[in-house]
Amino acid sequence: MHAKTLPLRMKRTGDSLVLDGVLVLLGLFLVAFIVLPLVMVALRSVYDRNDAFVGLANYIAFLDTPSLSQSIGNSVTIALVSTIITTLLAFAYAYAITRTAMPGKGVFKALAQIPILAPSLLPGISLVYLFGNQGPLRFLLMGESIYGPIGIVLGEVFYTFPHAVMILTVALSTADARLYEAAESLGAGPLRRFFTITVPGARYGLISAVFVVFTLVITDFGVPKVVGGQYNVLATDVYKQVVGQQNFGMGAVVGMVLLLPAVLAFAADWIGQRKQTALLSARSVPYVPSRRPWCDGAMFALCTLIAGLLAGILGTAAFASLIRYWPYDLTPTLAHYAFAEVDETGWRSYGNSLILAGLTAVIGTVTVFAGAYLVERGPASAGIKAAVRLLAILPLAVPGMVLGLAYIFFFNHPGNPMNALYGTMGILVLSTVVHFYTVSHLTAATALKQLDAEFESVSASLKVPVWRTFFRVTVPLCLLAILDIALYFFVNAMTTVSAVVFLYAPDTKPASVAVLNMDDAGEIAGAAAMAMMIVYTSAAVRLLHTGASHWLSQRTQTWRRR
Amino acid sequence: MTATPYLRLSNVVKSFGAFQALKDVSLDIERGEFVCFLGPSGCGKTTLLRIIAGLDPQTAGTVEIGGRDVSRLPPSARDYGIVFQSYALFPNLTVARNIAYGLKLKRKAEEERVRELLALIGLPDIGAKFPSQLSGGQQQRVALARALAPSPGLLLLDEPLSALDAQVRLHLRRQIRELHCRLGITTIMVTHDQEEALTMADRIVVMNHGEIVQTGTPGAIYRAPATPFIADFVGTMNFLKGSVDDSGRIRLGSVHLHSDQPLTPGADVTVCVRPEDVVIHRPGPVNTVDMRIEAMEFLGPFHRVRLAADGFGAQPLTADFSANLVRDHRLATGDRLPVTLPAEHLRVYPVA
Ligand SMILES: Nc1ncnc2c1ncn2[C@@H]1O[C@H](COP(=O)(O)OP(=O)(O)O)[C@@H](O)[C@H]1O
Ligand SMILES: [Mg+2]
Numbered sequence: 001m002h003a004k005t006l007p008l009r010m011k012r013t014g015d016s017l018v019l020d021g022v023l024v025l026l027g028l029f030l031v032a033f034i035v036l037p038l039v040m041v042a043l044r045s046v047y048d049r050n051d052a053f054v055g056l057a058n059y060i061a062f063l064d065t066p067s068l069s070q071s072i073g074n075s076v077t078i079a080l081v082s083t084i085i086t087t088l089l090a091f092a093y094a095y096a097i098t099r100t101a102m103p104g105k106g107v108f109k110a111l112a113q114i115p116i117l118a119p120s121l122l123p124g125i126s127l128v129y130l131f132g133n134q135g136p137l138r139f140l141l142m143g144e145s146i147y148g149p150i151g152i153v154l155g156e157v158f159y160t161f162p163h164a165v166m167i168l169t170v171a172l173s174t175a176d177a178r179l180y181e182a183a184e185s186l187g188a189g190p191l192r193r194f195f196t197i198t199v200p201g202a203r204y205g206l207i208s209a210v211f212v213v214f215t216l217v218i219t220d221f222g223v224p225k226v227v228g229g230q231y232n233v234l235a236t237d238v239y240k241q242v243v244g245q246q247n248f249g250m251g252a253v254v255g256m257v258l259l260l261p262a263v264l265a266f267a268a269d270w271i272g273q274r275k276q277t278a279l280l281s282a283r284s285v286p287y288v289p290s291r292r293p294w295c296d297g298a299m300f301a302l303c304t305l306i307a308g309l310l311a312g313i314l315g316t317a318a319f320a321s322l323i324r325y326w327p328y329d330l331t332p333t334l335a336h337y338a339f340a341e342v343d344e345t346g347w348r349s350y351g352n353s354l355i356l357a358g359l360t361a362v363i364g365t366v367t368v369f370a371g372a373y374l375v376e377r378g379p380a381s382a383g384i385k386a387a388v389r390l391l392a393i394l395p396l397a398v399p400g401m402v403l404g405l406a407y408i409f410f411f412n413h414p415g416n417p418m419n420a421l422y423g424t425m426g427i428l429v430l431s432t433v434v435h436f437y438t439v440s441h442l443t444a445a446t447a448l449k450q451l452d453a454e455f456e457s458v459s460a461s462l463k464v465p466v467w468r469t470f471f472r473v474t475v476p477l478c479l480l481a482i483l484d485i486a487l488y489f490f491v492n493a494m495t496t497v498s499a500v501v502f503l504y505a506p507d508t509k510p511a512s513v514a515v516l517n518m519d520d521a522g523e524i525a526g527a528a529a530m531a532m533m534i535v536y537t538s539a540a541v542r543l544l545h546t547g548a549s550h551w552l553s554q555r556t557q558t559w560r561r562r
Numbered sequence: 563m564t565a566t567p568y569l570r571l572s573n574v575v576k577s578f579g580a581f582q583a584l585k586d587v588s589l590d591i592e593r594g595e596f597v598c599f600l601g602p603s604g605c606g607k608t609t610l611l612r613i614i615a616g617l618d619p620q621t622a623g624t625v626e627i628g629g630r631d632v633s634r635l636p637p638s639a640r641d642y643g644i645v646f647q648s649y650a651l652f653p654n655l656t657v658a659r660n661i662a663y664g665l666k667l668k669r670k671a672e673e674e675r676v677r678e679l680l681a682l683i684g685l686p687d688i689g690a691k692f693p694s695q696l697s698g699g700q701q702q703r704v705a706l707a708r709a710l711a712p713s714p715g716l717l718l719l720d721e722p723l724s725a726l727d728a729q730v731r732l733h734l735r736r737q738i739r740e741l742h743c744r745l746g747i748t749t750i751m752v753t754h755d756q757e758e759a760l761t762m763a764d765r766i767v768v769m770n771h772g773e774i775v776q777t778g779t780p781g782a783i784y785r786a787p788a789t790p791f792i793a794d795f796v797g798t799m800n801f802l803k804g805s806v807d808d809s810g811r812i813r814l815g816s817v818h819l820h821s822d823q824p825l826t827p828g829a830d831v832t833v834c835v836r837p838e839d840v841v842i843h844r845p846g847p848v849n850t851v852d853m854r855i856e857a858m859e860f861l862g863p864f865h866r867v868r869l870a871a872d873g874f875g876a877q878p879l880t881a882d883f884s885a886n887l888v889r890d891h892r893l894a895t896g897d898r899l900p901v902t903l904p905a906e907h908l909r910v911y912p913v914a
Contacts, residue, residue: 010616010619010634010635010636011634011635011636011639012636013636013638013639016636452646452648452649452650453648453650454646454648454650455650455652457612457615457617457637457644457646457650458644458646458650458663458708459663459664460616460617460636460637460638461615461617461637461638461642461643461644461664461709462643462663462664462708462709462711462712463638463664463712464663464664472652472655473652473654473655476654477653477654556654558692558694558695559653559654559655559692559693559694560653560694
C-alpha cells in the first residue's frame with residue numbers, strides 16, 4: 001500500500017472554497033497595501049528626483065548633510081529620554097492601580113487614557129500655551145525655550161503615557177500571590193519583594209513598554225512639528241523633504257531609516273510576548289493587595305499629580321480655545337470655533353474626519369474580524385493561514401509617516417491601476433485601516449481563540465452552513481471585542497496625523513491635519529479648538545462604547561460565565 | 563461477518579509531517595453496534611474518530627459508511643452526530659436552540675422534536691436555560707441530544723465523560739448505554755478509561771501507537787488480552803518473569819507451573835494472572851505454591867493482598883481475596899498459606 005499513497009484530498013464544499021478565496025483575497029489585500037508600498041519606498045530611496053537610479057547616493061547624501069544626519073542623534077536622544085521618563089512614571093502609576101489599596105483606582109485608570117483621545121499635536125499646543133513666549137509658566141524653564149528638546153520630551157511623555165500604562169497594568173495584574181506569601185514567610189522585606197518578585201514578574205511588560213514607547217516617540221510627528229522649533233528629528237525631516245522640498249528620494253531614505261527602529265522594536269516585542277504567556281500557570285492564586293497606609297497614601301499623591309498634569313494639559317487647550325486671547329484676555333468666546341475664518345476648509349475638515357473615522361471603523365472592523373476569523377477558525381490550509389497571520393502583524397512595524405510616504409509612491413505611480421484612488425477619501429480610509437490593522441487583528445484573534453475549538457466541527461456535523469454559525473454564534477460571542485475594535489479604529493482615525501498628512505486632498509482634509517495647518521499658520525487658538533473637537537468626539541464615542549459594552553454585558557450575562 | 567458492515571475502514575493512515583499518528587488501520591463495525599476505541603492518551607483515537615467524521619482528511623485509506631465510500635466527502639455529506647470532550651455547546655443559545663441547531667423543520671415540528679429529545683435525555687424542563695446554567699453532566703446530555711436531533715445513522719463520542727465527577731460519570735454510563743439500546747444507533751465512543759470501555763461497549767477496539775492491537779468483546783479482551791500491553795492496560799494484572807523448561811512447564815525460580823497454552827521449551831516468557839484468579843489452595847497438586855502474606859489492603863468488598871514466596875524468583879504476587887474469605891480463614895499479614903495459580907487462568911507471552 002505504500003506504493004500508492006497519493007495524498008488524499010477532501011472534496012471541498014462550495015462554502016469552504018468561498019472562505020478560502022476570501023482569505024486569499026485578504027492576504028493579497030495586505031500584500032498590495034502594505035508590502036508593495038514598502039517595496040516602493042525602498043526602491044524610491046535608490047532613485048533621484050529625475051527617476052534615475054543612483055544606488056546608495058541618497059543615503060550618502062543623507063549622511064553628508066549635517067542637518068539631516070544630526071536628526072538621527074536628535075531622534076534617538078529624544079526617544080531615549082522620553083522612554084525612560086514615561087516608563088518610570090507609567091510603572092509607578094500602573095503599580096498603584098494594580099498593587100496598592102489606594103482609593104479611586106478606577107478613576108485613575110480612566111484618567112490615564114486622556115491622551116489617547118487627542119491628536120499628538122495637542123500636547124504641543126498646550127505646552128506652547130503654558131511655557132511659550134507668553135506662557136504663564138515660562139519661568140519654570142529657567143531661561144530655556146519650550147521650542148526644542150524640552151518641549152518635545154514633555155509632549156511625548158504625555159502622548160505615550162497611556163500606552164505604557166496599559167501594557168504595564170496588564171503585566172502587573174497577572175501576579176501570583178503564592179510567590180509573595182512564600183517570600184514573606186522566608187523573611188523578605190517589602191523592598192526586597194518588590195525587586196525580586198514584582199519587577200522580574202513584570203519584566204516582559206517592561207521590555208514591551210520600553211520598545212513601544214521608544215517606537216512611538218521616534219516615529220511621532222505631531223509633537224515635534226508643533227514644539228520642535230529648530231530641533232530637527234527624523235519624523236519632521238520626512239515631512240519637510242517630501243511636502244516642503246518635494247525631494248521624494250531623500251524622503252524615502254529618511255523613511256527607511258525610520259523603519260529600522262520600528263522593525264527592531266517590533267521584533268523584540270514579539271519575542272517578549274511569546275514568553276510572557278508562560279509566566280502564569282493555571283494554578284496561580286491572584287494577588288489581592290492589602291492596605292499599607294504609607295505606601296497607599298504616597299501612591300495616591302503621585303497618581304493625583306500625574307493625572308492632574310494630564311488633565312491640566314488637556315484643560316489648557318480646552319480653556320485656551322474658549323477664551324479671547326491667552327493669557328491676557330480671558331473673556332469667554334466661541335470665536336475660535338469659527339474655523340472658516342482661519343482655515344479655508346473650515347468645519348468641513350471636521351466633517352471629513354467624522355466620515356473618515358466612521359468608514360474606518362466600519363470597514364476596518366468588518367475586514368479585521370472576518371480576516372481573523374478565517375485565520376483562526378477558517379478551513380484554509382495551515383500554510384495560507386500562517387502567511388496571512390504574518391501579513392496581519394506587519395503593519396505594526398510600519399510607522400504612519402512611512403506608510404503615508406509609501407502610499408504616495410505606490411498610488412501615484414502612473415502604472416498603478418488604483419491611481420484614481422489618490423486624493424480621495426478612499427485612500428485615507430485605506431491607509432488608516434492598514435495603519436491600525438495589527439492591534440485590531442490581535443484583539444479579534446484573541447477573542448476568537450477563546451471560543452470552543454469545535455464549534456465549526458459541530459455545525460459541519462449538523463450540516464449547518466459555516467456562515468450561519470458565524471452570524472448566530474461567533475459574532476454574538478465576540479461582540480464585546482468587535483465593539484472594542486470599532487472604537488479603536490474610530491478614535492485612531494480621528495486623531496491620526498502621520499499617514500494622512502501625506503495623502504489628503506483639499507476637499508478630504510481631516511480635522512487633525514486642519515489642526516496642523518492652523519498651527520503652521522500661527523492660528524494656535526483655532527488649532528486648539530479643532531484639537532478639542534477631536535477630543536470631544538473621541539470622548540463621546542468612547543462613552544457611547546462604554547455604555548454599549550455595559551448594556552451588552554448586562555443583557556448577555558445570563559449566558560456568560562456564572 | 564455479514565456482507566457489508568455499516569462502517570468499514572480500510573488501511574487508514576494519517577501522518578502529521580513525518581509523524582504517523584495512524585498506521586494502516588482497518589476495521590469493520592456492524593449496524594447497531596456500540597464500539598469503544600480504547601487506548602492510552604496520544605495513541606490516535608481522536609484522530610481516527612475525526613477521520614470517520616470527515617473533520618480531518620486521512621493521508622491514505624478509505625472510509626465507507628453504509629456501503630458508500632465517503633473518503634473524500636466533507637462532514638456535511640456524511641451522516642453522523644458527534645459529541646466532543648468539551649461538549650462545544652453554543653453558550654449564547656438556549657438549550658432548546660442548541661438542540662434544534664441542526665434541525666430543518668417547521669416551527670411546530672421542531673418544538674415537538676426538541677421536547678422529545680429533552681425527554682429522552684431525562685431533562686424535560688431545561689429548554690429555556692443557557693448552557694452556563696447547567697451542571698457538567700446536564701451539558702453533556704444536551705450535547706448528546708443535539709447530536710441525536712437530526713436522527714443520524716452514526717453517533718460519535720469523543721471522551722464524553724472524562725470531564726465529569728466520578729458519581730455523574732457512573733450515572734451517565736448507564737444512561738448512554740440505555741439510550742443506545744433504545745435507539746439502536748451505531749455508536750463509536752473514544753475513551754482512555756478501560757473500566758468505561760468494559761462496562762459500556764459491545765466491542766472494544768484497543769489501540770496503541772496508532773495501531774489497532776486487539777478487537778473483541780469486553781469479556782474476551784479482559785480474559786484473553788492479546789499482548790502484555792493490553793493485559794496491563796485493561797484491568798489489574800500480575801506480571802511474572804520466567805522461562806519454559808524441557809517438559810513444557812513454566813519455571814519461576816524454583817517453582818514450576820502448568821499452563822493450558824502450548825509452549826516452546828527454552829523460551830523466556832511473561833506469565834500473567836489476574837489478582838482475582840489467584841485462589842487459596844485448590845485440591846489437586848498442580849500450580850500450588852506456599853506463600854507468605856506481606857501486606858493487606860482493605861478495599862471494601864475484597865482485600866488486595868501482596869504475597870511472596872522464596873522460590874518464586876523474588877517476584878511478588880498480588881491477589882484479591884474476598885472479605886468473606888479473609889474473615890473465614892482469619893488471614894493476617896505474616897501468615898503462610900498455600901496459593902494456587904489455576905492453569906486455565908494463566909496467560910503466557912513470549913518475551914520479545
Ligand atoms: N494537528 C496535529 N498535528 C500534529 N500532531 C498531531 C495533531 N493532532 C494530533 N497529533 C498527534 O497525533 C497523536 C494522536 O493524537 P490523538 O488522536 O489526539 O490522541 P488520543 O488517542 O489521545 O485522542 C498524538 O501524538 C498527537 O500529538
Ligand atoms: Mg483524544
